[in-house]
Amino acid sequence: METIRIVIAGPRGRMGREAVSLVQKTDHFQLAAVIDRKNDGGNLADVEGFSGIHAPIYTDAARCFEEIKPDVLIDLTTPEAGKKHAEIALRYGVRPVVGTTGFTDEDIQRLTTLAEEKGIGAIIAPNFAIGAILMMKFAQMAAKYFPDVEIIELHHDQKLDAPSGTAVKTAQLISMVRPTKKQGHPDEKETLAGARGATYDGIPIHSVRLPGLIAHQEVIFGGNGQALTIRHDSFNRASFMSGVKLSVETVMKLHTLVYGLEHIIE
Ligand SMILES: NC(=O)C1=CN([C@@H]2O[C@H](COP(=O)(O)OP(=O)(O)OC[C@H]3O[C@@H](n4cnc5c(N)ncnc54)[C@H](O)[C@@H]3O)[C@@H](O)[C@H]2O)C=CC1
Numbered sequence: 001m002e003t004i005r006i007v008i009a010g011p012r013g014r015m016g017r018e019a020v021s022l023v024q025k026t027d028h029f030q031l032a033a034v035i036d037r038k039n040d041g042g043n044l045a046d047v048e049g050f051s052g053i054h055a056p057i058y059t060d061a062a063r064c065f066e067e068i069k070p071d072v073l074i075d076l077t078t079p080e081a082g083k084k085h086a087e088i089a090l091r092y093g094v095r096p097v098v099g100t101t102g103f104t105d106e107d108i109q110r111l112t113t114l115a116e117e118k119g120i121g122a123i124i125a126p127n128f129a130i131g132a133i134l135m136m137k138f139a140q141m142a143a144k145y146f147p148d149v150e151i152i153e154l155h156h157d158q159k160l161d162a163p164s165g166t167a168v169k170t171a172q173l174i175s176m177v178r179p180t181k182k183q184g185h186p187d188e189k190e191t192l193a194g195a196r197g198a199t200y201d202g203i204p205i206h207s208v209r210l211p212g213l214i215a216h217q218e219v220i221f222g223g224n225g226q227a228l229t230i231r232h233d234s235f236n237r238a239s240f241m242s243g244v245k246l247s248v249e250t251v252m253k254l255h256t257l258v259y260g261l262e263h264i265i266e
C-alpha cells in the first residue's frame, strides 16, 4: 500500500491527539507536518506529550501545504479555522478530511464547488464513529414510519458549536424522507424562550452540555401508543478513529466532496 502523507490541524486538541496517535501506528500513514496555533517553526517532538513524534509545526496553512505538499489534511480544530484550512487545502490540491463541525450548508456548498473545480476528493464527516453513522441511518429508516421525531444531543461542556454536526446531519437525513411538518400542538407557546429547542425543517433539536459527557445522541420517535428511541454513545475519542482511518484511505480515491460517512459505509 502506498504511503499517505498527512498534515493534522489541531494536533494538541482532544481529537487531534488521537489522530496523531492513529497516524503514528498506521503503517501506510506518515505524519508530514502539523498546523497549530502556536510553536510556528518548531517540531512536534518538542511539545509536551509528543516526545519522539517528529513533525514540523506551521501556523500558516498555505505555507505548510506549499512546502510540505501532503496528500491529505485532517482538520480537527474550530469551525472558523476548519473552514479556512479546508479551503486552502483544496486550493493547494490537498485532500481535506474534515472532522471539525459547525459548517453551514453554504460552507459545504462552497467547498463542494472548489473540490469539483480541482477534481480532487474531500470528506466532511460530522461524526466518524461507526455506531453514530448507524444511528443516523436507522433514524432515517424509522422516520418513514414515525414522522414525529425530536433529537437530543448531549456533549461535554467544552464544545463550541450547537447543535452538534451529528444532530444537524441526522435532521437532514430524516427530512429527506418525511414531508415537512410542524410538530406539537399548533397553538403551543414557549413561556420560556428556547423551551422547544432549535428546529431544522420542523425537527426539534435539543443540545445538552455537561462536564463528564463525551458525545451522545438520542433520536426519539413518537407514534400512536408507542415510542422508539435510537441512542448512540461515544465513551472515548478512540471511537472516532476507525472512521478517520477509513476517510483518509477513501479520500485518496475520490474526485468530489462527500458530506457524511453514510455515503462511504454502505
Ligand atoms: N467528526 C467527528 O467524529 C468529531 C468531530 N469533532 C469536532 O472536532 C473539532 C475539535 O474537537 P476537539 O478536539 O474536542 O476540540 P479541542 O478544543 O480539544 O481541539 C481543537 C484544537 O484546535 C486548535 N486550533 C484552533 N484554531 C486553530 C488554528 N487556527 N490552527 C491550528 N489549530 C487550531 C486548538 O488549539 C485546539 O488544540 C470540533 O469541531 C468538534 O466538534 C469532535 C469529535 C468527533
Ligand SMILES: O=C(O)C1=N[C@H](C(=O)O)C[C@H](O)C1
Binding pocket: 101, 102, 126, 127, 128, 155, 156, 159, 160, 163, 164, 165, 166, 167, 214, 215, 216
Ligand atoms: O465536539 C465533539 O466532541 C463532537 N463533535 C461532533 C459533532 O458535533 O457532532 C461529533 C461528536 O458528536 C463529538
